[in-house]
Amino acid sequence: MPQSESAVSAGLAAAGPFSDAERAALYRAIETRRDVRGEFLPRPVPDAVVRRLLEAAHHAPSVGLMQPWNFLMIRSPDTRERVRQAFEAANAEAAALFTGERAALYRALKLEGIRTAPLNICVTCDRARGGPVVLGRTHNPDMDLYSTVCAVQNLWLAARAEGIGVGWVSIFDEGRMRAILGIPAGIAIVAYLCVGYVDRLHDRPELEVRRWAKRLPLDDLVFSEAWGRTEAADEPVAEGGIAPAGGGQS
Structure with missing residues (x-):
């Protein structure tokens, strides 16, 4: 017999963002690790x-x-x-x-x-x-x-x-x-x-x-939806059919 939803949920704990201080400490550890x-x-x-x-x-x-x-x-x-x-x-x-x-x-x-x-x-x-x-x-x-x-x-x-x-x-x-x-x-x-x-x-x-x-610059390493497709390529086309400056696939 499958576990009831209440039995499964009993093992869950509340989740939410850390405090500002806790979050800052975590990112500091990541950024200053050597x-x-x-x-x-x-x-x-x-x-x-x-x-x-x-x-x-x-x-x-x-x-x-x-x-x-x-x-x-x-x-x-x-x-x-x-x-x-x-x-x-x-x-x-x-x-x-x-x-x-x-x-x-x-x-x-x-x-x-x-x-x-x-x-x-x-x-x-x-x-x-x-x-x-x-x-x-x-x-x-x-x-x-x-x-x-x-x-x-x-x-x-x-x-x-x-x-x-x-x-x-x-x-x-x-x-x-x-x-x-x-x-x-x-x-x-x-x-x-x-x-x-x-x-x-x-x-x-x-x-x-x-x-x-x-x-390396992070922006050079981030693709969208398919390999090699930049985030800029997914920006909405401006009115008149002209892509925003910097748009289009490189």
């Missing part, structure tokens, strides 16, 4: 704070509520040193892919804080969790990976609110990392994070500060 590499302080992150970060990550949305994530906590200097060596080997390979001024700039960038951050977290995705058929994943098997990335973002934003920096290290050989951390086959490595307190952050993304790249 990929931290060289600003970590040696101060340990208390267990209670780490727990709050993990709870935030664990409250991320996941396809079919499969919650595919695990969080491997890494504090040992020996383990972190082996991870750093794996990074250095992969980073040398990556540097060889760039030429000219780009190569020189790449070699000048600091791309990890593995040893200086007091806590490292490897976030993984158990691709078998939830069984062979998962609601919402039937036609896109990568939804579990996307769900795990949502957990990473939740952790990152919560960390920003706590005054804690996070750096995502993506330059490593996966096989070597699996061997160091004992990660079995079937478990995907999604993110290796360096986590620690910071007392200052770049006011813009560091790669923008270092002139490696810059933020």
Whole structure:
């Protein structure tokens, strides 16, 4: 027998906008979040704070509520040193892919804080969790990976609110990392994070500060109804059949 409407509604809570202060704090966390590499302080992150970060990550949305994530906590200097060596080997390979001024700039960038951050977290995705058929994943098997990335973002934003920096290290050989951390086959490595307190952050993304790249204009990335169709193309045609200035598809 299907549940009655009243039984279903009993599990609902009131929804509405946050207060102005709460909303401002949320957007501030989003807009000032940075990929931290060289600003970590040696101060340990208390267990209670780490727990709050993990709870935030664990409250991320996941396809079919499969919650595919695990969080491997890494504090040992020996383990972190082996991870750093794996990074250095992969980073040398990556540097060889760039030429000219780009190569020189790449070699000048600091791309990890593995040893200086007091806590490292490897976030993984158990691709078998939830069984062979998962609601919402039937036609896109990568939804579990996307769900795990949502957990990473939740952790990152919560960390920003706590005054804690996070750096995502993506330059490593996966096989070597699996061997160091004992990660079995079937478990995907999604993110290796360096986590620690910071007392200052770049006011813009560091790669923008270092002139490696810059933020693209949002308006260039927003389409309407079909790929490549700009919002301006959907503006109503002015009286007389002449499109407003700037209208039409580019």
